[in-house]
Amino acid sequence: MKRREFIHNISHALAVSSIHSNFNFLDEKRNYSVLNNTLNTDNIVVFIELSGGNDGLNTIVPMDQYATLTKVRPHVIIPENKLIALGKNDLALHPSLADLKILSDEKRMKIIQNVGYANPDLSHFRSSDIIQSGSGFSDFVPSGWAGRLCETLHPDYPEKYPNDLFPDPLAVELTAGMPLMFTGTNSFPGYLGGAPDSFNEINTSLNNKYPNTFSGDKLSYIQQITSQANRYGVQLKKAYQLGNHKIKFPDGDLGGQFYRLSRLIRGGLNTRIYHTGLGGFDTHDNQVLASDHTLGMHAKLLKTLNDCIIPLMKSLDETKDSDRVMIVVFSEFGRRIVSRGSGGTDHGAAWPMMIFGNKLNPKVAGINPKINPLATSNDNLEAEFDYRQIYASIIEQWLGGDSAVQKKVLFKEYGQISITKEYDDNDGDGILDKYDKCLNTVAGAMVDTNGCEVFSLPPETFSVTVNSASCVGQKNGSVVISTKNTNNSYSIHVGADMVGKLNAQNNYSHIIGNLGNGTYQICIKVDGINNYERCYSFKIAEPPALNAIVKVDNLTESLKVNLGGSEMYQVTFNENKFETKESELDLKLMKGLNKIRVSTNKECQGVFFREIFVSEECTVFPNPTTGPVNVFINGSDESVELLINTLSGTIVHQSQKIIPYDRIVKFDLSSYESGVYLISLNGKTVQSSSKIIKV
Structure with missing residues (x-):
């Protein structure tokens, strides 16, 4: 048996014993700002997993879609006057999350819309594995992204840990079992801290010398992790006792997790990553009460979430730790757009994420989900962001990693989302504020790599009007380039050749003619200004050939005609002549010979003619x-x-x-x-x- 298989087999047994531990991950990289030691205080990230698949459309309601939502999910829709308007992006919170509005107003809440991944799996177990492993639909990865992060930064784990520089575990699990998220490739970084106040050290000899054999290696490993569990358990118990406070948390499992979490942070435990969880979100039925949609199973769960986050933030504010704690709320998937008659919703795809903390960029990331009024029970919200973009952003913006670490942990590099204020771009010039030397650039201005304005012209400076060819094969199309900005003179280029000017001599207008069907590009340069040009691609089209498809309906003795290629058609049907803009015609056939002729006002498009005979029986x-x-x-x-x-x-x-x-x-x-x-x-x-x- 390989060591990887061995530690996998024993890990869960150890996790539920009095050791209260699985494993720890620690770091020897001194240039890694957050994970370089556990002696000093630094950034903390707390994950809250809403297991079962949270209904995002009832959690964060896109009010610009409310009328449509009322039609497609009447069995669960919450009355508009009960929702808590956020005052930004036309969004509102479920009434059970009313207190989170305070954090939003204080700019301590961030919403990321439409999170998911390609080809979503709607199985709870599989989807949870995907989200915690940081993998894709078709990838079966037995390790978690946070576990791989620790192994990337701590290649000598577990042999040399804990030590004087790393006395505290970097990851603590506060639910009853160790998640895949904290599973590494070769080890199980993470500590199961479900009851730090009742830790009891395992009193056994931990200095035994075992032979250099297969069995000896396994016994040495068990001895090593037992020693680790003892030492980490002492640290957690000490912090838990020092962090005693009187702030009230709700009764129940999540309330207990957050109470322990608050005491560990207050008591000085320098753990960097925590995982907590709240189950019960698989609301196929009874998500809401039929008599009052603001109540029901979903409302109770969200109220629990609300009542845990608020006192935790209060505790962090009291100890001035809220600047260094980020709380991330996620689920394995969302729910369907259309509701069930049983007052619930089925497994869905994309969902919104919520993040809380003092140093967030509070802007909503992404657009409000668009709801199709004709949505069926099989329709899902489309993902705008891959969930691994959030992980990548947390690794680099909050935990201090770089693109190389991100790529090794997530298997490739993902585009980031601005999560922290440091990664904001307030003037929208494409240069992050932390690199921007000109923070108030005018909207739409062209900037250099320092974010400072360089010569530019407004987008509407030039007018490009395209005139298509008159008919098939004719090379009489043209493009007219003009400008109302007479402060400069301009040259027009096709490739390396200058083909015209815009100046006072031609009243700042130029025509390029004799163009046939095809795609062209012109570039406009400003005389006297280096390294500036504005390019336009355009297509010279030609009218298509007249297209007509006829189908005889023998049952109704009618002629169905589908027309294409023009905006206006001249039709002669038997003795009847008429013009029409309609692309679909339904004509009544007479007994005997019927004739239909269709043309347009352009002869080059051709003429369609067909005879249809309808015989008497x-x-x-x-x-x-x-x-x-x-x-x-x-x-x-x-x-x-x-x-x-x-x-x-x-x-x-x-x-x-x-x-x-x-x-x-x-x-x-x-x-x-x-x-x-x-x-x-x-x-x-x-x-x-x-x-x-x-x-």
Whole structure:
């Protein structure tokens, strides 16, 4: 058995014992600002996992979509007058989260909209593994992203830890079991701190010398992690006792987790990453009460979340630790757009994340989800941000990592989201404030790498008007370039060639003609200004050929016509002439020959013509026959042409038949040899062919 497999097998047994521990991860990299020791205070991140899949649309409600939400999720929608308006981005909170509005007003709350990943898995277990491992839908990774982060920065774990520089664990789990998030590739970094006040040291000899054998190696490893658990347990118990306070937390599991968390931080434990959890969010049924949608299972869970975050922030404010603590709320997935008749919602895809702390960039990241009024029970919200972008942003912006660390932990580099104020871009010039030497650049101005304005012109400075070719194959398209800005003179370039000027001599307007169908690019330069140009791509189009598709509906005896290629059509149907802008026509066919002709006002687009014959009903009987044949011919034709052919195509009879009053034409096949014949009838409103058997 490999050591990786061995420690995996023993880890869970150790996690639930009196050791209160799995493992610790520590760091030997002195240039890593947050994880370089556990002697000094530094940034802390607390994760709150809402297990079961939280309904984001009822947690953070996009009010600009409220009318549509009322239609597609009537069974769970919360009355508008009960929602807590945030006063930004047209968003409102569930009434159970009312106190979080205070943190939002204090600019200590950040919302990230539409978080998810490609091809989301809607299984609780699989999706939870994906989110905690930092992997994709088709990747099966047995380690967690935080565990890999620790191993990346602490390659000598667990052999050399704890030590004088790293007395405290860097990761503590406050739920009942160790999550995949804290599982490493070769070890299990993390400490299970469920009951730090009741820690009891394992009293056994921890200085045994074991032989250099397979079994000896395993026994040495158990001895090592037992020693670690003892030492970390002492640290947690000490901090827990020193951090005693009188701030009230709600009863229940999450309240207990947050109470322990607050005491550990107040007591000086220098752990950097915590994981907490609240279950019960799998609200297929009874998410709300039918009599009051502000109440129910979801409301109770959100109230618990609200009542844990607020006292934790109060505790952090009292000890002046709130500047260094970030609280991240996430779930394994969201819920469906459409509600269930049972007052709940099914597993969905994208969801919103909430982050709390003093040093956040409080701007909402992302746009409000757009709700399709025709959404079905299978429809999901689309992800705008990959959840690993949030992890990447936390690693670099809060835990002090760099792109190399991020890439090693998350397997590739992800674009970041501005989470902290340091990573904000208040003037919107594309240069982060921490690098921006000109913080108040005018909106839309061109800036250099320092964020300072360089020569630029407003986007609307130039007007480019395209005139398409008049017809297929014609090279008579053109583009008109002009400007109202007469402060400069300009040159127009196609590739390396200058093709025109904009100046007082041509009234700042120039035409490039003789252009055929295709895509072109022009660039405009300012005379006397180096390194400035404004480029435009445009397409010279030509009208397409006239397109018409006709389909005969025999049941209704109508003609369905689909037209394309023009905005106006000239139609001649039988004797009726008309113009139309409609691309779909439904025309009634008459008995006999029908003719349709379609054209446009451009001859080059061509003409469509089609003839459609609608025959009156004809019935041949008896069939088979020994000789006499009757043909009933419906309609008003006075005569028809009768043709009798063999199956090989030989005409054996041809005559014109008068249709009598009873509409039955008679003839006799008695003189014909036995076999199969084809009877054809042709008239003004009759075109009919039937097979008849002569016996």
